[in-house]
Amino acid sequence: MAIDTSMTWLVALYIFMLAAFTGYEVISRVPSILHTPLMSGSNFVHGIVVIGALHALITATSVFAQIVGFLGVALGAANAAGGYVVTDRMLAMFKSSDGRKN
């Protein structure tokens, strides 16, 4: 028996609403010195789309789905990997006067 992971449109709207406020709250307290790394960090987070593409490609049954799914996984993986690397590089450079690194 498969578990039921479907949700009604109303539950989906609740999730979207809560996520939207979460994003707003998390960002609104960020000092502007971190704006660039943060844009890059949030850019990394939407790289999660790679698992959507991964699912599409693993369950592909047509050549069309394979080609487009392949593109999706490649692009999504680039988004996630690239977003992580550049964010990490930027944040690793911030340090305070007493030499502590973060």
Next chain:
Amino acid sequence: MFAQHIQGLSGLVAAAAFIFGLKRMSSPMTALSGIGIAGIGMVIAVAAGFLAVFDLSDATRSHLASNLTLVVIALLAGGGWAWWRGRKVAMTAMPQMVALYNGMGGGAAAAVAAVEFGIADAPGLLHLAVTVAGALIGSVSLTGSVIAWAKLDGRVNKPWRFRGQRAFNGAIFVATALIGVAAIALHGTATGTALAVLFFLGAMAFGVLMTLPIGGADMPVVISLFNAFTGLAVGLEGYALQNPALMIAGMVVGSAGTLLTVLMAKAMNRSLANVLFSNFGDVAVASSADVHGQMKSIDASDAATNMRYASSVIVIPGYGLAVAQAQQKLYEFVRLLQAAGVEVKFAIHPVAGRMPGHMNVLLAEAGVPYDIIYDMDDINGDFANTDVALVIGANDVVNPAARTDKSSPIYGMPILNADQARQVYVVKRGQGKGYSGVENLLFYDEACSMVYGDAQAVLTQMVQAVKDLGLSQAA
């Protein structure tokens, strides 16, 4: 079934890790661990994504070997390429790199939508509508981000504008949206498929068209907007796939990105609509500002000597500093001043660099500790009690015309109060104007002296001058 539970729970862990990670990224003390935590969440989610192989239908199982091969190749090719590029990209080129990665995320969301639209049999209207909406936003983000990348990377230099452009773009957008509606209505037929193809082409064309007329100076705001777009597209596709992790991650980025975009536009004293539709960017502006007095110049070594014997100095770095690759030299000079007992602070305008916070990254790369770097609002009150303001590679952000000259295109933009310091030194290549093409009244001020030359060369002389002073004192 077991695999499904694991997949569902790993999505939950990933979503929690993203939110917690972003939260930690909101302070320089914890930021590095924040991206690490978010990264772990991503690895868990992707690994769990492979568990789908245990829940395949018979029709899919026969394709499993080839599909898995494709997955591995795609992950290694896309992830590997991006990892390698991300490792070696220069910090000055970071904004366009972020744009490129963001466009790829938008493309991935559009690809997911295309597959979902293609394979859905007997789908609900809502499901199709959400899929198509995500496809539209993702496609616009894909091509728009690529144009933004090309502009910041100097591959496309001139904004492309023509009469009636706004109406034309609007027509393309409306037509694309209508084609999308028609494709939903005719879903499952050959015409519906053809319309879907047309829809994707229209959406991608719109992304190009809406970005081309926007000037290079406004690109960071646009990139931030596309970042929010991609988040939104990912969130919508998450609903189409019934995957809450995608929905949460996408929508968090969608709202955070929108807020960040508005903050950036505000820092540039522009509304978002103004950025997107006004074609300001790099139009040549004729300024009618009354200029009194004339510019004075001073030797680099004399300026350095004066700073050495000042008690407080505020450094105002601009993008010109990064272009001259002089951040390291600047920090060397600052350390010499600090060793001589001078109190040195850095003042960062919100739009210094190519996007907000970019200058902080460039200074951090040179080793400048973040606790001597101040935001505009925190430091503007200090200028009046400061001996020397040293402006390097910045121009418009210290132009008092923004306060007084209503005819100036930068009128109303908040500026750093460098003109209130007792003495101002401006390091500048030549007598040219700033990014906005506006004459800078500060340069004609009594208390201001220009140090002409390349920032790197000037700072080298300044370092030498202070070192020489130290030696002669010791002797």
